[in-house]
Amino acid sequence: MSADEPDRIEAILRVAARIATTTPSGRVLLARIAAQLDPDWVPEAMRARVSGHLETALDATAEPLRRETVEAILQQAWGAPASDELDELDPEPVAVTPTAQVHRATLAGAPVAIKVLRPGLSAAVRRDLVLLEGALAPLAAVLPQLDGLALVHEARERILDEFDLEHEATVQRRFARALRRHPVLSVPAPVSRLAGEQVLVSEWVDGTPISRMPAGPERELAAVRLAGFVLGGAREGVMHAGADLDDALLTPAGKLAVLDFGSACAVPAAGAELAQQAVDAFVRRSGDALGTALDGLGLLPPACGPAALALLETALGELGGEAPTRLDLDALAGVGRRIASEPAGSLELLAAARLPAEHLWPLRAVGQLGAALARLGVTAAWPELVARSLRDGWAAVS
Ligand SMILES: Nc1ncnc2c1ncn2[C@@H]1O[C@H](COP(=O)(O)OP(=O)(O)O)[C@@H](O)[C@H]1O
Numbered sequence: 277m278s279a280d281e282p283d284r285i286e287a288i289l290r291v292a293a294r295i296a297t298t299t300p301s302g303r304v305l306l307a308r309i310a311a312q313l314d315p316d317w318v319p320e321a322m323r324a325r326v327s328g329h330l331e332t333a334l335d336a337t338a339e340p341l342r343r344e345t346v347e348a349i350l351q352q353a354w355g356a357p358a359s360d361e362l363d364e365l366d367p368e369p370v371a372v373t374p375t376a377q378v379h380r381a382t383l384a385g386a387p388v389a390i391k392v393l394r395p396g397l398s399a400a401v402r403r404d405l406v407l408l409e410g411a412l413a414p415l416a417a418v419l420p421q422l423d424g425l426a427l428v429h430e431a432r433e434r435i436l437d438e439f440d441l442e443h444e445a446t447v448q449r450r451f452a453r454a455l456r457r458h459p460v461l462s463v464p465a466p467v468s469r470l471a472g473e474q475v476l477v478s479e480w481v482d483g484t485p486i487s488r489m490p491a492g493p494e495r496e497l498a499a500v501r502l503a504g505f506v507l508g509g510a511r512e513g514v515m516h517a518g519a520d521l522d523d524a525l526l527t528p529a530g531k532l533a534v535l536d537f538g539s540a541c542a543v544p545a546a547g548a549e550l551a552q553q554a555v556d557a558f559v560r561r562s563g564d565a566l567g568t569a570l571d572g573l574g575l576l577p578p579a580c581g582p583a584a585l586a587l588l589e590t591a592l593g594e595l596g597g598e599a600p601t602r603l604d605l606d607a608l609a610g611v612g613r614r615i616a617s618e619p620a621g622s623l624e625l626l627a628a629a630r631l632p633a634e635h636l637w638p639l640r641a642v643g644q645l646g647a648a649l650a651r652l653g654v655t656a657a658w659p660e661l662v663a664r665s666l667r668d669g670w671a672a673v674s
């Protein structure tokens with residue numbers, strides 16, 4: 277890095293922050309973060325400023341859509357009044373989120389969930405992403421080994437997916453089919469005929485979201501199943517990248533039903549295989565094998581294997597061991613502290629690291645899962661769970 281690079285990064289981040297706080301899609305993004313974020317995570321010095329932005333964003337996106345608006349969206353999507361298709365549409369939304377609103381309805385005698393996208397959002401997001409791409413382009417010059425443009429392009433494509441419910445229906449159908457006969461996991465089937473860019477109709481799921489389950493063994497089991505669902509997806513070719521404790525429900529039949537496929541990504545078989553080899557190498561504490569796997573993934577040169585192993589062992593601490601360990605906010609903070617206490621080792625690896633764009637969303641999937649589980653506090657033998665999920669896919673979930 278040259279001397280003025282920190283300043284340039286700072287300037288870029290300032291522009292990104294301005295886009296995030298002043299554009300419609302930036303507000304949506306912040307509102308989503310606010311819904312997930314534990315205020316304790318924000319460093320004390322930033323808390324007042326950040327939480328102000330987050331609250332404004334939440335307020336601006338919490339306004340429910342009026343019934344007429346919902347009906348107009350349905351009519352436009354279906355080319356006929358909603359009442360022609362539905363037996364009944366519950367006027368009270370069951371959920372109002374920054375991006376969408378969900379109503380319960382009855383279709384051909386069966387209960388369904390109707391998700392409608394906030395109007396105008398997808399066009400606004402498209403515009404804002406162009407701005408953001410422009411603002412972030414200089415990052416590519418500052419961090420050339422990261423191939424920033426490919427990463428920004430990948431992020432843009434995946435983010436746009438989230439504002440297309442027709443795409444979401446296709447992804448959800450793939451999950452629903454693959455899990456149709458699974459003993460403990462399920463995904464509601466979408467009604468393809470009624471899917472559109474702004475509308476998604478799915479089987480209704482009765483159940484209690486993990487976020488509302490009392491602490492105890494039942495919640496632990498549900499959380500571990502959610503982990504197996506997300507991680508195992510890598511082996512199945514598709515990962516849910518938006519793990520959310522509100523969107524994973526324990527059903528009366530004792531299954532874990534997962535909702536909300538806005539953010540998902542394809543995983544090539546070769547990538548899953550190499551990720552499994554990397555985790556196996558870590559479990560065996562083989563730096564050389566880790567180097568080979570990380571090189572195969574395009575993340576680090578093979579010679580960095582032993583250094584990567586050492587840093588991972590230090591950073592993960594007990595979380596990286598064989599014994600069941602509690603993953604919670606303190607444990608995550610500990611990982612951060614231990615990485616910070618090894619500045620030389622981490623910077624050296626960072627300088628040698630690459631991040632191929634195809635890994636961006638799988639990493640997001642893992643990050644989002646980790647954050648969700650840590651908010652809850654979940655105990656498991658993590659390396660073993662990850663290794664088993666990458667090896668056996670959803671068959672590992674019981
Ligand atoms: N098929 C369904 N059955 C029951 N409730 C649902 C269903 N789909 C969505 N919901 C409810 O609506 C909420 C928001 O839906 P979700 O798809 O997560 O929207 P968003 O993408 O905006 O987060 C969910 O957390 C859940 O409470």
Ligand SMILES: [Mg+2]
Pocket residue numbers: 520523536
């Ligand atoms: Mg959701």
